[in-house]
């Protein structure tokens with residue numbers, strides 16, 4: 378039976394686009410975020426830790442310390458305006474959106490759905506005391522953004538699985554190897570809500586070292602997951618509440634040192650602060 382809510386297409390990314398994506402990746406400076414705010418103690422019972430892998434976000438950045446976008450309970454002040462998609466990704470996204478609109482049942486595609494958010498995940502090895510420690514996996518989770526999500530993969534293939542909630546040791550409902558250049562799209566209540574997904578492992582057959590160079594890390598797979606966050610839920614850095622702004626200021630400053638977009642965002646906040654100086658004792 379044809380499932381109109383799931384697509385896997387190997388070889389979706391053509392050679393020219395692949396080369397352009399790799400060239401663009403060279404220019405990136407991903408962040409290796411802390412899970413919780415560094416400005417106050419972690420929530421009760423939680424330990425501060427680094428994320429397993431470096432990431433970059435486009436469209437809007439969901440910093441781990443602010444909590445990820447999760448409607449309806451967490452929609453405000455968690456999706457922070459970020460750089461637009463580079464041309465090569467924007468073009469691929471246009472074709473993915475067309476495919477979703479023509480192929481997916483209309484009732485699983487929200488009215489204003491468009492892929493305006495991209496999480497770039499770097500999978501590979503952490504270099505620790507001169508040794509490589511495999512960090513190429515993602516535990517079971519849901520993507521809470523409304524509507525179908527689409528993902529593009531570059532590099533070594535990854536074993537991607539859909540599993541039933543609460544029964545992670547049971548045989549997966551679906552295992553899909555995501556190959557270099559492939560596209561995966563899933564939507565609808567079964568794939569998005571009822572099942573969780575995970576990346577169980579990533580091959581290391583070619584000893585790849587994909588761009589960009591990330592200190593303390595060797596990348597063998599890059600995944601781009603495209604999602605939809607309603608535009609009214611995307612907040613410029615300067616308009617975040619003060620505590621959230623302090624939580625992410627160091628990250629935005631790090632991004633700003635390589636990105637004109639973030640340099641402007643940081644500048645807007647400084648201009649606003651200069652206009653309303655803090656009272657002095």
Ligand SMILES: O=C(O)CCC(=O)C(=O)O
Pocket residue numbers: 496498515520528535537555574575576600602
């Ligand atoms: O790397 C992948 O293929 C999936 C990434 C993922 O599950 C996510 O970004 O939510």
